[in-house]
């Protein structure tokens with residue numbers, strides 16, 4: 336079986352051990368062995384990135400543009416093959432996985448353009464005869480730590496702006512899904528960028544992630560993952576004076592008002608709660624439904640859920656692939672039990688099942704769960720599950736719906752289904768979330784505009800679009816005597 340090594344200073348470098356990458360749709364299928372590095376690998380990668388930084392930070396914008404554009408082109412040209420690998424290791428369906436790979440390619444091409452668009456300002460000073468210039472410079476070596484649910488898109492949307500603005504990179508991908516990040520590293524390695532500018536170190540979060548966060552020569556950490564890990568990283572970064580950016584969990588509300596188009600509200604709720612196995616930080620998990628439409632909505636959503644085919648991520652006809660791991664499956668199933676114990680009613684789903692194709696292969700398949708008659712204080716409505724589990728809360732009117740939607744420690748994405756311009760406009764202004772969707776699923780974002788949330792969901796500058804430069808550059812103000 337092929338062993339996939341770490342990329343350090345332009346060389347494929349074995350780790351101290353390896354770890355198997357297993358297909359969650361078929362537990363007998365081991366995709367490959369992937370290096371498990373240790374702190375000494377992080378030291379070597381950071382040393383290589385530090386040595387490469389002086390030249391890369393002043394490299395020409397045309398060269399940086401061309402490298403990123405080439406990387407984007409190769410990703411797009413191989414989207415079917417890379418999408419198949421992604422579906423095999425993470426468990427989202429093949430079409431979803433191909434879409435994610437295409438997103439990664441488009442992100443590299445977008446940031447290739449951003450290399451050419453970086454601008455400064457020139458102003459007169461308040462003191463006569465002095466000119467003021469404001470420019471942006473790279474920050475140095477950046478450590479990138481990524482989660483398992485978007486194995487190529489999230490690495491891409493951190494690596495591409497980091498490189499575009501002249502930084503050097505050490506990335507630690509999620510150890511559950513190293514295959515897509517390794518394939519991306521291989522493409523970046525062959526793009527012709529100098530050795531040491533980009534480094535990949537695979538391994539355990541507590542070992543590799545922690546070593547990156549603690550390293551004195553790392554100037555900044557961009558992290559996407561859980562709240563618990565993110566908060567620990569923020570504390571360590573503040574202590575050592577590192578710049579830090581965190582994208583974390585969500586408990587995204589989907590409001591459905593009496594005046595909503597019922598079929599549309601049901602479809603967008605099914606899409607955002609259950610597709611991608613509910614394993615999207617932008618997925619809805621709290622359906623907040625006003626009184627009059629509640630019975631018809633719950634009925635129609637159950638009918639829609641009955642048509643969802645759960646099974647092998649790569650099999651034709653599959654709508655929803657497996658849960659990513661045994662631990663995540665146990666968490667999803669346990670939250671169904673917690674909700675029932677607190678008084679919610681399980682309307683449908685919520686148990687482990689076999690693949691819809693009858694393949695007989697063992698995978699982490701779960702029937703999407705809908706819990707009704709839930710209340711805002713129940714744990715199911717306060718804690719992130721991160722699986723195909725949604726709960727419905729019945730409210731009297733829009734005002735109560737908005738209050739319940741905002742009654743959460745999180746603030747990533749929030750949606751409303753309504754035909755009322757008045758309520759849609761009010762919700763866009765008053766939902767306490769970084770992203771608001773009107774008559775659209777809470778999941779489903781563009782790659783060229785800012786992404787991020789409020790409250791416990793995010794910390795630091797936004798990711799993506801031209802806003803990415805806030806994190807990946809530092810501002811310099813220069814005064815010149817004329």
Ligand SMILES: NC(=O)c1ccc[n+]([C@@H]2O[C@H](COP(=O)([O-])OP(=O)(O)OC[C@H]3O[C@@H](n4cnc5c(N)ncnc54)[C@H](O)[C@@H]3O)[C@@H](O)[C@H]2O)c1
Pocket residue numbers: 480481482483484485507508509510538539540541543544545548559560561562564565567568582583584585615616719721747792
């Ligand atoms: N807001 C967003 O943009 C967004 C996007 C995707 C996923 N997420 C969140 O990610 C979570 C699921 O992903 P996950 O289970 O991979 O998260 P996680 O926090 O367990 O792991 C994320 C990354 O951090 C590493 N890590 C673990 N412990 C570490 C430590 N002590 N120091 C440094 N790094 C460490 C992991 O190895 C992994 O690479 C969910 O909470 C989800 O909401 C958020």
Ligand SMILES: O=S(=O)(O)c1ccc(CO)cc1
Pocket residue numbers: 485488489615616617777778779780781
């Ligand atoms: O909302 S989604 O478009 O599904 C989406 C895509 C990528 C990411 C990466 O964090 C998050 C959400």
